[in-house]
Amino acid sequence: MNAALKPSALTSTTSAGTNAEWHARRLAATPRGVAVMGDFFIDHAKNSEFWDIEGRRFIDFAGGIAVLNTGHVHPKVQAAIAAQLQRFTHSCYQVVPYAEYVSLAERINAIVPIQGPAKTAFFSTGAEAVENAIKIARSHTKRSGVIAFSAAFHGRSMFAVALTGKVQPYKAGFGPFPPEIYHAPFPCHCASLDDTKHAIEQIFKCDIEPARVAAIIFEPVQGEGGFNPIQAEAVKWLRELCDQHGILLIADEVQTGFARTGKMFAMEHYGVSPDLITMAKSMAGGTTLSAVSGRADVMDAPNPGGLGGTYAGNPLAVAAAHAVLDVMAEEKLCERAAHLGAVLKARLEVAKTKNKAMGDIRALGAMVACEFVNPQTGAPDADLTKQLQQAALKKGLLLLTCGVYGNVIRFLFPLTIEDNVFEEALQILDQVFA
Numbered sequence: 001m002n003a004a005l006k007p008s009a010l011t012s013t014t015s016a017g018t019n020a021e022w023h024a025r026r027l028a029a030t031p032r033g034v035a036v037m038g039d040f041f042i043d044h045a046k047n048s049e050f051w052d053i054e055g056r057r058f059i060d061f062a063g064g065i066a067v068l069n070t071g072h073v074h075p076k077v078q079a080a081i082a083a084q085l086q087r088f089t090h091s092c093y094q095v096v097p098y099a100e101y102v103s104l105a106e107r108i109n110a111i112v113p114i115q116g117p118a119k120t121a122f123f124s125t126g127a128e129a130v131e132n133a134i135k136i137a138r139s140h141t142k143r144s145g146v147i148a149f150s151a152a153f154h155g156r157s158m159f160a161v162a163l164t165g166k167v168q169p170y171k172a173g174f175g176p177f178p179p180e181i182y183h184a185p186f187p188c189h190c191a192s193l194d195d196t197k198h199a200i201e202q203i204f205k206c207d208i209e210p211a212r213v214a215a216i217i218f219e220p221v222q223g224e225g226g227f228n229p230i231q232a233e234a235v236k237w238l239r240e241l242c243d244q245h246g247i248l249l250i251a252d253e254v255q256t257g258f259a260r261t262g263k264m265f266a267m268e269h270y271g272v273s274p275d276l277i278t279m280a281k282s283m284a285g286g287t288t289l290s291a292v293s294g295r296a297d298v299m300d301a302p303n304p305g306g307l308g309g310t311y312a313g314n315p316l317a318v319a320a321a322h323a324v325l326d327v328m329a330e331e332k333l334c335e336r337a338a339h340l341g342a343v344l345k346a347r348l349e350v351a352k353t354k355n356k357a358m359g360d361i362r363a364l365g366a367m368v369a370c371e372f373v374n375p376q377t378g379a380p381d382a383d384l385t386k387q388l389q390q391a392a393l394k395k396g397l398l399l400l401t402c403g404v405y406g407n408v409i410r411f412l413f414p415l416t417i418e419d420n421v422f423e424e425a426l427q428i429l430d431q432v433f434a
Contacts, residue, residue: 018054019039019052019053019054020039022041022053023041035169037400040054041053045060046072046073047071047072047073047074047414047416047418048072048413048416048418048421048422049072049421050072056396057396058393058396058397059398059413059421059424059425060072060413061397061398061399061411061413061425062398063282063412063413064286065255065281065400065412066223066260066282068285068286068414069258069259069282069324069414069416070324070327070328070333070414070416071414071415072286072414074323074327076323076326076327077285077320077323077327080322080323081319081323084315084319087315088315089314089316090311090314091315092310092311093122093308093312093313094312098318101122101315103322104120104318104321104322105120105121107322108291109293111265112265112277113265113267113268113273114274114275114277114293114295115273115295116295117295117296118294118295118296118299119293119299119300120292120299121291121292121307121308122289122291122313122318123289123290123292123309123313124289124290124309124311124312124314125155125280125290126154126255126278126281127154127156127157127160128155128157128290128312129254129279129280129290129291130154130155130160130252130254130278132292133215133250133276133278133292133294134146134163134214134215134217134250135306135307136276136292136299136302137215137248137276137298138215139301139302139303140214140298141214141246141247143211143212143214144212145180145181145212145213145214146163146181146182146214146215146216146217147182147183147184147200147203147213147215147216148163148164148165148183148184148216148217149165149183149184149185149186149196149218149219149222150165150183150184150185150186150225151165151166151186151222151224151228151404152164152166152183152217152218152219152222152225152252153166153224154252158174158177158178159177161174161177162177163181163217165225166224166225166404180208180212182207184199184200186228186230187231187233187234188222188228188230189229189231189362190228190360193231193234197237210244210245210247211245213245215248215250215275215276216238216241216242216247216249217250218230218251218252219251219252219253219256220269221261221266221364223254223255223256225402225404226362226369226371226402226403227362227367227368227402227410228362229362230270232270235267236270236272238272248275248298249275250274250277250278251265251274251277251278253265253266253267253279254278254279254281254290255281256364256367257277257279257281257282257283258279258281258283258324258328259282259328259333259334259336259337259365260337260365260366260367260415261365262335262337262341262364262366263334263365264328264334266364269364275294275295276293276298278291278292279292279293283321283324284318284324285323286320287317287320288311289320289321327416333415336366336415337366338366340413340422341365341366341368343422343426344366344368345363345368347429347430348361348368348433349361351430351434352370354433354434355433355434356375357373357374357375357381358371358372359373359378359407366415369402369408369409371403371407371408371409372384372385372388372407372408372409373407380405380407382406385401385406385407385408386401386406388409388432388433389401389409391432395428395431395432396428397428397432399411400412413425
């Protein structure tokens with residue numbers, strides 16, 4: 001033990017100490033690769049608000065990066081976890097199964113926009129869901145190639161980060177990456193679908209024949225890439241392309257799922273059924289749970305033992321997910337997402353008339369973002385975006401940035417946010433953006 005670290009200093013509680021003291025301890029104890037935005041430490045939270053260890057209040061428009069659609073410590077989620085905590089916390093489902101895992105899979109199978117009978121397997125993180133979706137696709141097709149898109153984000157594990165279409169900070173210094181992964185331009189609102197079609201045609205002609213491609217994976221709305229919704233026409237074209245060549249279509253709904261876009265899953269906006277869907281984040285109210293759902297015949301491709309994990313489908317997280325589904329139905333969070341997103345978008349449109357640096361405003365339900373550019377050149381302005389983020393933070397509103405150029409502010413408030421707190425946050429935005 002370092003002599004400078006006396007036993008009394010190695011406390012697990014934050015009841016004592018200032019933000020500055022804990023910040024210094026963080027720098028000494030944890031690696032710089034785990035980047036931390038705030039220099040303050042959370043003490044407690046409720047729904048759309050949290051307080052730091054010095055008693056300062058914040059309105060949370062980050063939601064733990066889209067994890068808290070049902071808010072901080074929702075009473076029903078909290079009660080479900082507490083009840084499960086009295087029964088058992090772990091058995092490893094693959095060793096000693098529990099009924100709640102099965103019943104949650106049944107509930108998910110009933111609502112995913114998958115054509116025909118569906119099956120679901122649970123994991124722990126979004127990256128695990130993505131990696132297992134690729135494993136399932138390869139097992140089913142007996143192929144190895146995968147096509148992803150520029151500006152995509154699929155996770156930080158080795159295969160997931162290889163699928164990710166953003167170098168800084170996710171890929172820099174970590175290569176070489178797994179082979180047979182190819183990227184095409186993402187056909188969002190501001191891009192040409194023809195460019196995407198040409199790029200994939202070139203991949204088939206120059207890199208890998210379609211008969212060796214297992215899957216095409218995409219986000220219905222890119223998260224880290226800048227909240228870019230895919231073109232509806234592009235989704236239909238991808239479905240037709242996959243059907244033509246026997247390729248599986250994977251929708252990564254880790255960030256878009258569970259009511260964020262005004263539908264339980266964003267794919268419902270497009271009327272197209274993928275073969276596999278990955279999900280995580282808001283499905284379990286802040287506990288660690290992810291899933292892959294898909295066509296039953298596809299999901300059954302891996303041999304017994306090929307899927308799973310020691311902590312996959314953790315009982316506490318499964319209990320939380322059951323409660324989340326109940327809350328979303330009872331509180332009509334899909335409808336509320338559509339309403340709140342429309343209110344925020346309208347407010348941003350008004351702000352844009354007064355601020356020439358505000359660029360494109362993008363919204364699908366409550367998945368809303370605004371980019372900031374240099375008024376003279378139209379170039380992305382990451383510095384201004386950070387300044388606005390910090391200005392909002394000083395007023396007690398927590399925001400996140402995203403985008404390939406870091407010039408997009410995204411809004412990920414809990415869908416359970418109280419109307420008066422939502423209006424308070426919008427007034428802060430009005431002040432900051434003005």
